[in-house]
Amino acid sequence: MSLSLNQRTTKRWSVAEAVEGCVRHGLEAVGLWREEVAEQGLAESVKLVRDAGLRVSSLCRGGFLTTPADPGPGTSDTSGQASGGTARRAALDDNRRAIDEAAELGAACLVMVVGGLPGVRPGEPLPADSDGAGRSFSRDLAGAREQVAEALEVLAPYAGERGVKLALEPLHPMYCADRAVLSTLAQAVDLCLPYPEEQVGVVVDTFHVWWDPRLFEEIARAGGRIASYQVCDYLQPLPADVLLGRGMMGDGVIDFPPITRAVAAAGYTGDVEVEIFNADVWAADPNEIVATMKHRYAQVVSA
Amino acid sequence: MSLSLNQRTTKRWSVAEAVEGCVRHGLEAVGLWREEVAEQGLAESVKLVRDAGLRVSSLCRGGFLTTPADPGPGTSDTSGQASGGTARRAALDDNRRAIDEAAELGAACLVMVVGGLPGVRPGEPLPADSDGAGRSFSRDLAGAREQVAEALEVLAPYAGERGVKLALEPLHPMYCADRAVLSTLAQAVDLCLPYPEEQVGVVVDTFHVWWDPRLFEEIARAGGRIASYQVCDYLQPLPADVLLGRGMMGDGVIDFPPITRAVAAAGYTGDVEVEIFNADVWAADPNEIVATMKHRYAQVVSA
Numbered sequence: 001m002s003l004s005l006n007q008r009t010t011k012r013w014s015v016a017e018a019v020e021g022c023v024r025h026g027l028e029a030v031g032l033w034r035e036e037v038a039e040q041g042l043a044e045s046v047k048l049v050r051d052a053g054l055r056v057s058s059l060c061r062g063g064f065l066t067t068p069a070d071p072g073p074g075t076s077d078t079s080g081q082a083s084g085g086t087a088r089r090a091a092l093d094d095n096r097r098a099i100d101e102a103a104e105l106g107a108a109c110l111v112m113v114v115g116g117l118p119g120v121r122p123g124e125p126l127p128a129d130s131d132g133a134g135r136s137f138s139r140d141l142a143g144a145r146e147q148v149a150e151a152l153e154v155l156a157p158y159a160g161e162r163g164v165k166l167a168l169e170p171l172h173p174m175y176c177a178d179r180a181v182l183s184t185l186a187q188a189v190d191l192c193l194p195y196p197e198e199q200v201g202v203v204v205d206t207f208h209v210w211w212d213p214r215l216f217e218e219i220a221r222a223g224g225r226i227a228s229y230q231v232c233d234y235l236q237p238l239p240a241d242v243l244l245g246r247g248m249m250g251d252g253v254i255d256f257p258p259i260t261r262a263v264a265a266a267g268y269t270g271d272v273e274v275e276i277f278n279a280d281v282w283a284a285d286p287n288e289i290v291a292t293m294k295h296r297y298a299q300v301v302s303a
Numbered sequence: 304m305s306l307s308l309n310q311r312t313t314k315r316w317s318v319a320e321a322v323e324g325c326v327r328h329g330l331e332a333v334g335l336w337r338e339e340v341a342e343q344g345l346a347e348s349v350k351l352v353r354d355a356g357l358r359v360s361s362l363c364r365g366g367f368l369t370t371p372a373d374p375g376p377g378t379s380d381t382s383g384q385a386s387g388g389t390a391r392r393a394a395l396d397d398n399r400r401a402i403d404e405a406a407e408l409g410a411a412c413l414v415m416v417v418g419g420l421p422g423v424r425p426g427e428p429l430p431a432d433s434d435g436a437g438r439s440f441s442r443d444l445a446g447a448r449e450q451v452a453e454a455l456e457v458l459a460p461y462a463g464e465r466g467v468k469l470a471l472e473p474l475h476p477m478y479c480a481d482r483a484v485l486s487t488l489a490q491a492v493d494l495c496l497p498y499p500e501e502q503v504g505v506v507v508d509t510f511h512v513w514w515d516p517r518l519f520e521e522i523a524r525a526g527g528r529i530a531s532y533q534v535c536d537y538l539q540p541l542p543a544d545v546l547l548g549r550g551m552m553g554d555g556v557i558d559f560p561p562i563t564r565a566v567a568a569a570g571y572t573g574d575v576e577v578e579i580f581n582a583d584v585w586a587a588d589p590n591e592i593v594a595t596m597k598h599r600y601a602q603v604v605s606a
C-alpha cells in the first residue's frame with residue numbers, strides 16, 4: 001500500500017497544483033474531484049497526471065441516486081430541482097458522465113456517495129412536506145435504499161464496459177438523511193455481490209466505519225471487493241458542521257493500525273488516500289499539510 | 304402501548320412537577336432521571352409517583368462502565384477523576400446505587416448508557432495523550448466493549464436479586480467515542496443473551512437506530528428483550544451540539560409507524576417514552592410541550 005493525496009485535503013489546490021505537490025513530496029498517486037477536474041479541464045487533467053507519472057487512486061464522486069417521486073399532475077416545479085422521472089434520468093446521466101471521466105483519467109475507481117432520503121439536500125434544513133413549489137422530501141428509507149440498488153443495475157454494466165470500477169462508500173450513519181443511505185460496510189458488500197468484482201467494489205473510509213462492531217468481519221468478507229482505503233481521523237467533539245469532523249490522523253479517536261492490517265489481510269494492495277474535510281486543515285499551507293500527512297501516515301496509520 | 308413522559312423532555316420540571324404534569328395531561332407513566340430524583344429526594348419521589356398512581360417507565364440512567372487503566376506507579380492523579388481499579392470500582396458502586404434506586408421506584412427498567420472510550424468525557428475535547436496529571440484516553444474500542452461485557456457480569460445478578468431489569472441502550476454511532484461504545488441493536492441483543500430476560504434487556508430509541516439497515520431484523524430478534532421503546536425525531540441538519548439533535552416527532556426524518564409496528568410485533572406491550580434533548584423544546588412552556596407530544600404521538604408515532 002502506498003500513500004495518496006485526496007485533493008480535497010488540500011482544498012485550495014487546483015488539479016495542476018495538487019499534481020505538482022504530489023510530485024514534490026514524492027507521492028505516487030492522487031485522488032481527484034470532478035469539480036476541480038472540470039475547472040482544470042478533463043483533457044488537461046489527464047495530461048497533467050500522465051506527464052507526472054501519477055496514478056489516479058480515485059475520482060470523487062458519483063452517486064446521489066435517490067431522487068424524489070414525480071410530482072402529481074398539475075404541480076409545477078419552479079425550484080430548479082428536477083423531480084421524479086426527470087430527476088432520476090438526470091442523476092443517471094450525471095453518473096454516466098462521471099464514469100466517462102473516470103475512464104479518461106484511468107482512475108482506479110469512481111467513489112459513489114449514494115445520496116440520502118429523496119428531497120433532503122446535504123447540510124440544508126428539511127424542505128416543508130409541501131412548500132407550494134412541488135418540492136417535498138421522503139422519509140421512506142427502505143425505498144431510497146431500493147432506488148440505489150436499481151440505479152446500480154443500470155450503472156454497473158455501463159462502468160464495466162468502460163473499465164471503471166464503482167466504489168460504493170458507506171457513510172457514517174449521521175449522514176444517512178442527507179448524503180448516503182448506505183450506512184454500513186455490510187450493506188455495501190451486500191450491494192456489490194451481484195456484480196463482477198471489476199465492476200463494483202466498496203470504499204473503507206476509517207471516519208465512516210471505525211465505530212462498527214462488525215468492522216473486522218466485514219473487511220474480511222469484503223476481500224477483493226475493497227476498491228479504496230481512505231483514512232482520516234474522527235474528531236471529538238464534532239465541529240458545528242459535522243461534515244468537517246474529519247481530522248488529521250492522530251488528532252482524533254481512531255486506532256488505525258488494526259484497521260490497516262485488516263484491509264491488507266483482505267488482500268488490498270492499492271493506494272491509501274488521505275481525505276480530510278476540516279476548516280483548520282483547509283486554512284493551513286497545503287505544503288505543510290502534505291508534509292504532516294506523510295509523517296502522520298508513517299507514525300499512526302501504517303500497520 | 305401507552306405514552307409516557309421522559310422527564311428530560313420537560314427539563315425545567317422537578318419530579319413533583321413532572322408527576323403533576325403527567326396526571327394533568329392524563330398520562331399513566333413517567334420516565335425519571337437520577338439527578339432529578341436525588342434533588343427531590345428518593346423517598347419523596349417514590350411517594351409522589353405512588354400517590355399519583357403513575358408507572359415509572361424507566362429510570363435514567365446507569366452505565367459509564369468504561370474506565371481508564373490504572374496509572375503507572377509514581378504518577379499522581381490530581382484531576383479529581385478516579386483512575387484504573389479505583390475508577391472501575393467507583394463506576395460499579397454507582398451502578399449498584401442506581402439499581403437500588405430503580406428498585407425503590409419500581410421502575411420498569413434502568414436505562415444503561417454504557418460509556419465511550421476510556422478517558423473520553425462526554426462532549427468535551429480529548430485530553431492530551433498524557434497531560435501530566437496522569438490522565439489520558441484510550442483508543443482501544445474493542446477493549447472498551449470488553450469492559451462493558453465484564454461489568455455486566457457483576458451488575459446483572461445484582462439487578463436480578465432486586466427485581467430490576469437493566470436496559471442496554473445502543474446509542475447513535477456519532478456518540479461512540481464519548482457516550483456509548485454500544486452502537487447497534489444487534490450488539491445490544493448479543494450482550495443480553497447470556498442473562499435471564501428479566502435481568503437484561505435493550506432499549507429501542509428511534510433517534511439512535513433509525514438508520515440501521517438491520518433494524519427490523521434486530522427488533523424481531525430482540526423480541527421479549529425489548530425493555531423500553533423511546534421515541535423522538537432525528538433533526539436535519541444536526542445542531543452545533545449534536546447531543547441536542549433530538550426533535551419532536553414529525554420535525555425530523557424518521558418514519559415512525561413501521562418501527563412502532565415492529566416493536567409491537569416483537570411482543571412489546573410497555574410504555575412508549577418521549578425523550579427529547581432540544582434547546583427549543585427546553586425553552587418552551589413544559590405544558591405546551593406535553594400537549595404537543597400527545598398530539599404528535601397520536602398523529603405520527605402510533606402504528
